[in-house]
Amino acid sequence: MLHEEPHKYTDNNPIVRFVDVTSTISGKIVLEKIDLSITRGDFVGLLGPSGSGKTTLLRTIMGLTNVPSGKIFMSGEAIDAARPTIGYMPQMSSINWNFPITVEQTVLMGTISKNKLYPWFSKNAKKAAFEIMERMGIIDVRSNHVSELSGGQKQRVLLSRSLINKPHLLLLDEPTTGIDIKTRDEVMHLLHEVNHQDVTIIMATHEINAVAAHLPRVICLNKNIIADGAPKDVFTVDILTETYGAPIHVTRYKGLPIVAESPHGFNGMKR
Amino acid sequence: MFLPFEYDFFVRAIIAGTLVGALCGLIGVYVVLRRMAYIGHGLAHSIFGGAVVSYIISINFFIGASLWGFLSAMLITFTSRKKNISTDSSIGIITTASFALGVALISRYSGFTRSFDAALFGNILGISALELYSVIFVVISVSIVVTLCYKYLLFTTFDPESSEYYGVHTGLLDGIFSLILAATVVVSLQILGVTMIAATIVIPPVIARMLTNDFNKMMIISVLTGAFCGLVGLYISFYLDVSSGPAVVLFSSFLFILSLIYSAIKERLLFKSDPHL
Numbered sequence: 417m418l419h420e421e422p423h424k425y426t427d428n429n430p431i432v433r434f435v436d437v438t439s440t441i442s443g444k445i446v447l448e449k450i451d452l453s454i455t456r457g458d459f460v461g462l463l464g465p466s467g468s469g470k471t472t473l474l475r476t477i478m479g480l481t482n483v484p485s486g487k488i489f490m491s492g493e494a495i496d497a498a499r500p501t502i503g504y505m506p507q508m509s510s511i512n513w514n515f516p517i518t519v520e521q522t523v524l525m526g527t528i529s530k531n532k533l534y535p536w537f538s539k540n541a542k543k544a545a546f547e548i549m550e551r552m553g554i555i556d557v558r559s560n561h562v563s564e565l566s567g568g569q570k571q572r573v574l575l576s577r578s579l580i581n582k583p584h585l586l587l588l589d590e591p592t593t594g595i596d597i598k599t600r601d602e603v604m605h606l607l608h609e610v611n612h613q614d615v616t617i618i619m620a621t622h623e624i625n626a627v628a629a630h631l632p633r634v635i636c637l638n639k640n641i642i643a644d645g646a647p648k649d650v651f652t653v654d655i656l657t658e659t660y661g662a663p664i665h666v667t668r669y670k671g672l673p674i675v676a677e678s679p680h681g682f683n684g685m686k687r
Numbered sequence: 688m689f690l691p692f693e694y695d696f697f698v699r700a701i702i703a704g705t706l707v708g709a710l711c712g713l714i715g716v717y718v719v720l721r722r723m724a725y726i727g728h729g730l731a732h733s734i735f736g737g738a739v740v741s742y743i744i745s746i747n748f749f750i751g752a753s754l755w756g757f758l759s760a761m762l763i764t765f766t767s768r769k770k771n772i773s774t775d776s777s778i779g780i781i782t783t784a785s786f787a788l789g790v791a792l793i794s795r796y797s798g799f800t801r802s803f804d805a806a807l808f809g810n811i812l813g814i815s816a817l818e819l820y821s822v823i824f825v826v827i828s829v830s831i832v833v834t835l836c837y838k839y840l841l842f843t844t845f846d847p848e849s850s851e852y853y854g855v856h857t858g859l860l861d862g863i864f865s866l867i868l869a870a871t872v873v874v875s876l877q878i879l880g881v882t883m884i885a886a887t888i889v890i891p892p893v894i895a896r897m898l899t900n901d902f903n904k905m906m907i908i909s910v911l912t913g914a915f916c917g918l919v920g921l922y923i924s925f926y927l928d929v930s931s932g933p934a935v936v937l938f939s940s941f942l943f944i945l946s947l948i949y950s951a952i953k954e955r956l957l958f959k960s961d962p963h964l
Binding site for chain 1 (some may be wrong): 835836851852853899900905
C-alpha cells in the first residue's frame with residue numbers, strides 16, 4: 417500500500433488553481449464552473465466515467481482547450497503569463513509500440529521543446545536522457561526497440577520521457593489501464609517515489625480500488641467536481657453513484673474503502 | 688548495358704527516375720508509418736485534375752499541380768479530423784472528385800493534346816531538361832525540409848497526440864508534410880504516371896521496415912531501395928519497351944517478394960534457435 421500522506425511543501429501558492437473555469441472542445445462544454453486547488457506535492461487521482469472530462473481537465477492545465485470563462489493560475493501566476501514545465505504521460509494504448517524506434521529515441525522526444533531550431537537531439541538532451549533512463553531503471557535496454565519491452569518497461573519509458581525536463585507537475589492519463597496487476601503495482605510504487613521527489617502528480621484513472629483508493633486525494637468528476645478529498649471521505653455510495661450514474665456499493669476492509677462496481681451483477685446474466 | 692546512354696532522353700530519364708525513386712522512398716517512410724498508404728494514390732489522382740486545369744488556364748504545370756495537390760492534402764487532413772469522416776473516406780471523396788474533374792475537362796475541351804496514357808502510366812520519353820531540373824530542385828528541397836524537421840516529423844509520426852502536448856505545432860507540421868508530399872507526387876507524375884505512384888511510395892519503406900527496427904536505418908534502406916527500383920525500372924522500360932511506371936512498380940514488387948521470403952526464413956531460423964520467441 418502507498419503512503420496516505422503526500423509530501424508537504426511550504427509553498428503558499430497552489431501549483432494549479434482553477435477559479436470558476438469552463439472548458440470547451442469544438443464548442444462543446446466539457447467542464448463547467450470548476451474550482452480547484454492543487455497544492456505542491458499533491459498526488460491526486462481524477463475519477464469519473466468516460467467522457468466526464470478527466471482528460472479535458474489535464475488538457476486544460478496544459479492550455480490545450482478553450483477556456484471561455486474563469487481563470488487558471490499556475491504557481492500563483494495567470495496561465496498566459498507563465499507556463500511552467502509540465503510532464504505529460506499519455507495512455508499506453510495511444511502509442512504505436514510497433515513503430516521502428518528505440519527506447520532512447522522515445523525518451524529524447526521529451527526534450528523537443530528545447531533547442532527548437534536544432535534539427536537533431538543535442539548532447540545535453542542525450543545526457544539528460546541517460547540520467548533519467550538510469551533513474552528509471554531502463555538504461556540497460558536503451559538501445560532496444562520499444563516492441564521488445566515488457567509492459568512495466570514501456571511505462572517506464574513513457575514516464576522517463578515525461579520527467580526528462582525535471583517538471584514539478586506531472587499529468588498522467590490512465591497510466592495503469594491495460595496492464596497486469598504486477599506491472600500496475602510496479603508503476604504505482606514508481607509514481608509514489610517520483611511524488612516524493614517534489615513532483616506533484618495529477619492522474620486520471622478508471623481503477624477505483626486498485627489505484628484511486630490508495631491515493632491521498634481523489635477528485636470525482638462529471639462535467640463538474642462532485643467531490644474532492646481523501647478516498648475514505650469521498651468513496652461513499654451517494655458520491656460514487658452520482659459520479660458514475662450507476663448503482664455502486666461501498667464496503668470497508670481494514671479501514672480501506674472497497675467499491676463494488678456492479679453489486680447486483682448485470683441484468684439477465686444469471687448462472 | 689551502356690547503349691541507352693547514347694540517347695539524351697534516356698540519360699535524363701534515368702537520372703530523374705533514380706532521383707524520383709529515392710524521393711518516393713524518403714517520403715514513403717513517413718507515409719507508411721503514418722498509416723496513410725492510400726494518400727499517394729489519391730494525391731496522384733487529385734493532381735491529375737490540377738494538371739488539366741493548369742493546362743487549360745495556361746499556368747505553369749508545376750506551380751498549378753503542386754498548389755492543387757497541397758490544397759487537396761490539406762483538405763484531406765482537415766476533413767479527416769471530423770470525427771465521423773475517416774481518413775480513407777476523405778481521400779476517396781476529395782481525390783476522386785478532383786480526378787473526375789480532370790477527366791471531364793479533357794472530354795469537354797477537344798483541344799487537349801497531351802498524351803493520356805503517359806499521364807496515367809508514365810513515359811520516359813517525356814522527360815525534358817526542365818522536368819529533370821524540377822526533380823533535382825524538389826529532391827534537394829524535400830531533403831532539406833526532412834533534415835530540418837527530423838525530430839518534429841519523427842515525434843508527430845510516432846505519437847501525434849503527445850507531440851502537441853510537448854509544444855510541437857502539429858498543424859504546421861501537417862501543412863509542411865502535405866506540401867512536400869504534393870511536390871513529390873507532382874515531379875513523379877511524368878515518370879511513374881498517376882496510377883503507379885502509390886506503389887512507388889509504399890513499397891520501398893515496407894521493404895525497409897521488414898529489414899530493420901531502426902528508424903534511421905529504415906530511412907536509408909528505403910531511399911536506396913527506391914533509387915535502385917527507379918534505376919532498374921527505367922532500364923526495363925527501355926529494353927522491354929513498356930511504360931516506365933509499371934516497369935518501376937513491377938521491379939519494386941519483385942524486391943518486395945524477395946524481402947518477404949527473406950524475413951520469413953529469418954523468422955523461422957530465429958524460432959528454431961529459440962522456440963520461446
